[in-house]
Amino acid sequence: MKLKDKWKRGLPYVGNKGQNAEQIMEVLPDGKRLVDVFGGGGCVSLTAASSGKWDEVVYNDRRKTVVNLLKSLIEDNHHFDLMKYVYMDRETFNNWRDNMPDSIECTLVLTVWSFGNELIGYMWGKKI
Template sequence: MTNYGLPYRGSKSKFAEKIISKLPSGGVFYDLFCGGGAVTHSAMRSGKWDLFVMNDINTAQSQLFKNALEGKYKNAYDWVGLQQFNALKNKDAFIASVWSFNSNKRSYFVAKDLEEPYEILHKTIVCETPEERFSYFRKLARVLKKNPDLIDNMIRNPVVGRIARYSGVSNIALDSSKLKIYSCDYKEVPLTEQGVIYCDIPYSRSELYKGDDGERKKFDYEDFYDWCEQQTLPVFISESNMPLDRFDCIAIMGQRVSAFAGTVATATEKLWVPKHQIT
């Protein structure tokens, strides 16, 4: 399965192709809650639209995707330690995302006492010459001999995979000049007369979103529903549940799993449209 977009909590990567297959082609593709950019990435590869617009209330998200598309993070495998992470996490969105626990952009991806063995593992994987690899492998073997319980944890090291995702966005020849990015409220994105709007809104009235000011806010669902019903361009929404008197489910994407505060929940991902769009 193709990985689309950047690592992101709530990424639509596994549903992206199916979502794109349900949307009408032509004009401009608008992704008004872009997150990790998975659906825009799939849209750009599909050939169905001429231009693409990404928006996210958090400035860093849409810019991260465009930077990745332009190859800024190609092979950006240099090790980032805890001290460097803490110094840069509020200045460098790439480091904050890749080197944090569950990409939460706040806390380092491993505990301080595990930093050294993970650094050795990382450099064993990404070093450029056989001589370097052999040297780091010997160091790694000594660490694991003393601490065999580390093996299971280190196998699940997420950082190299995340960097590969960023690097991989630019592997396919896509024209970044056809992509325009915004960082504003979804209602403020200027719309043309031709195109399609895709909205991956915060889930189920319980999610908070965070803008550039760092403040976590509740999403105004009623305002969003009203806005959808006022649009002349077709609008498609990813959600598990919507008001059935105002929206119709046109496709079931599949099951999604989310983990929050130590609990794991599953829900059915669906694609919705306003009723006026199909009546």
């Protein structure tokens, strides 16, 4: 994957198919619609949408805020400073998890800084 296409990797989800998304696109047949049933981090949807093989790409995830986050990032329509979240300590993460309302910004923070991207436990153990 070329540097200019790294954005297609989507959100950092466990099991992310970012390394193989272009090869996946090559073996799938062209058509009107591609449905990414287990959308996760969005790399398959992002790569498919930019490939031109389908008229429509449908991304699906069980969390509505994940869908809205991905959409806002694609459309460059987010209303928060991504650079604010380059580093987050355990206490701040726990505060976001326990006290912040569900939103696309909260979903981004919890996805990026949680262990296994499960939005519950802080990325690093207490000894690290």
